[in-house]
Amino acid sequence: MMRMNAIQIRLLSLALFAVFCATLTYWIVTLTALRGEPSPAAAVRAPVSVEQAATLFGGQLQRTANQDVRLFGILSLQEGGAAIISAGGEPPRAVSLGSAIMQGAKLYEVRPRSIIIDRNGVHSEVFLPPNPAGPTIYVR
Numbered sequence: 001m002m003r004m005n006a007i008q009i010r011l012l013s014l015a016l017f018a019v020f021c022a023t024l025t026y027w028i029v030t031l032t033a034l035r036g037e038p039s040p041a042a043a044v045r046a047p048v049s050v051e052q053a054a055t056l057f058g059g060q061l062q063r064t065a066n067q068d069v070r071l072f073g074i075l076s077l078q079e080g081g082a083a084i085i086s087a088g089g090e091p092p093r094a095v096s097l098g099s100a101i102m103q104g105a106k107l108y109e110v111r112p113r114s115i116i117i118d119r120n121g122v123h124s125e126v127f128l129p130p131n132p133a134g135p136t137i138y139v140r
Contacts, residue, residue: 069101069117071126074110081110085126 004012072092073084080097087102100106101117109116114127 069105069126071115071128074112074115074128076110083107083110083115085115 068088070086070092071083072086075082075084075094077096082094082096084092084094085101085107086092087105095101095107097107097110105117105119107115108118108123111125114125116123116125
């Protein structure tokens with residue numbers, strides 16, 4: 001069996017240290033390198049209506065529940081929210097959270113693009129109309 005002298009041990013240690021440094025550098029560069037552009041955002045879809053999902057289990061879909069309510073705008077307030085709505089052909093007016101919209105209906109929840117109306121315990125959603133394609137003027 002051949003014994004290694006001190007010079008051979010030092011050369012072998014230096015070679016192993018160089019391999020370790022090269023491996024460490026490779027993995028640092030690989031793990032910190034950018035993988036290109038981030039993936040595009042998922043397409044925004046309207047949330048699934050609870051009433052439509054209920055039809056899968058025997059519920060009835062009421063399409064005329066909110067036919068008389070039109071949503072014109074949503075207000076974000078510090079104490080909650082409010083909505084600008086028109087009910088039953090009346091002119092638009094601001095309705096605060098929890099207030100009556102019409103007989104038997106009140107504003108239950110305000111969301112970023114819709115409101116939830118509570119009609120005697122049954123919740124239904126009214127969406128804002130889509131934004132116009134042209135330029136829009138905002139007045140403060």
